[in-house]
Amino acid sequence: MLIRKLFKFENAHIVRNCTSDRCRRSIHGHSYQVELILEAHRLDHGQMVYDFGLLKGQIRDIIDSFDHAICFWNQDDEGYIASCKQYSARWISLPVSPSAEQFSRFFFFLADTILRQTITHNGEGDVTVHSVIVHETATGYAQCFRADVENEQMGLLKLQDFEFSEQVQIEWADPQMFEKMKQGLTFENPLVEHSVRVDG
Ligand SMILES: Nc1nc2c(c(=O)[nH]1)N=C([C@H](O)[C@H](O)COP(=O)(O)OP(=O)(O)OP(=O)(O)O)CN2
Numbered sequence: 001m002l003i004r005k006l007f008k009f010e011n012a013h014i015v016r017n018c019t020s021d022r023c024r025r026s027i028h029g030h031s032y033q034v035e036l037i038l039e040a041h042r043l044d045h046g047q048m049v050y051d052f053g054l055l056k057g058q059i060r061d062i063i064d065s066f067d068h069a070i071c072f073w074n075q076d077d078e079g080y081i082a083s084c085k086q087y088s089a090r091w092i093s094l095p096v097s098p099s100a101e102q103f104s105r106f107f108f109f110l111a112d113t114i115l116r117q118t119i120t121h122n123g124e125g126d127v128t129v130h131s132v133i134v135h136e137t138a139t140g141y142a143q144c145f146r147a148d149v150e151n152e153q154m155g156l157l158k159l160q161d162f163e164f165s166e167q168v169q170i171e172w173a174d175p176q177m178f179e180k181m182k183q184g185l186t187f188e189n190p191l192v193e194h195s196v197r198v199d200g
Contacts, residue, residue, distance in 0.1 A: 001041070002130055003049045007034040007060060009067035012088075013098040016076060027070070032103070034063055035133040036111055042125035045198045050127045058114045058187055061172045063107060065092060065164055073097040074161070090168050095161035100136040102155065104144035108132040109157045112149070113181055122192045 012029040022028065036059065040049040069090035072081055075097075084091050096102040112129045120127075135141040148154060159182045169175045180187070 001039070001043075001049055003038050003052070005036045005038075005052055005055045007036065007063045008032065009034075009064060011066045011068075011098075012070040013072065014076070014080075015097055015099050016073060017097070018099070030136045032066070033135040034103075034107055035135075036063075036107070037130040037132065038115075038127055039130035040125045040127045044120075044125065045123040045192065045194060050124060051122070054189055057173070057189075058118075058177055058181075059111050061174075061177060062110050062114065065090075065168045065172075069165075069168060071098050074163075085165070089165065091165045092168065093163040095157065096155040100134050100140060100142040101144070103136070104132045104134040104142040105149055105154060106157055106162070107134065108144045108146070108149050110162075110181075112146075113159065114187065117181065117184065117186050119186050119188045121189050123198065 009032050010029060011032055012027055014025065014027055015023050018024045036055065038050050043049060044051070067090075069092055070084050070088045071092040071094055072084050074081070074093045074095060081093070094102070094106065096106065108129055108131070111132065115127065115129060129146070131143055131145050133141050133143045149157060159178075162178075164178060169178065172178075174180070
């Protein structure tokens, strides 16, 4: 079974080397919509794949990092990167260019990392990220599956190659969240009191 949670944010970027002239050499913004699709073959004690509310923790925070921020490819021009950092308190440095395709790849990668490092407490089953859809505009989206994240031709994704500005980090519920992700530390879901007896 699949479930879907929708996230929204506003972000600015340039996507270098693409064919669209407006896109490759002018800073522009999009109202992004991100669909995180999770899959499991059994339900938890609440008879859910994964409680939607649990997706409003670290996963929401990491996606919300991009809200009212500018993001750039770390291979971009040094002067451009310096200006982004100088004039925007909220910025993200990426190991890949910020196309819709790469947004879907790294959101899959980041959500998958958080999910793998999360200790669950409500009988959740084999919950995994199935895919991530990133709508860049009302008419265009990219959808990433696990094989795309692992496809090195599309660019290597490593946590240490992402950088979030100080302002982005201090707005997370836990400013140490990304450090914990990089160190492989665990996140823990709340304990659940059951009012109806659950077997198994
Ligand atoms: N495959 C991709 N193509 C394009 C991307 C992308 O990330 N992946 N990005 C862009 C630009 O960022 C651009 O702003 C969006 O392009 P486009 O769909 O042409 O935008 P419009 O709002 O003008 O679309 P309409 O359908 O005309 O409303 C370019 N391409």
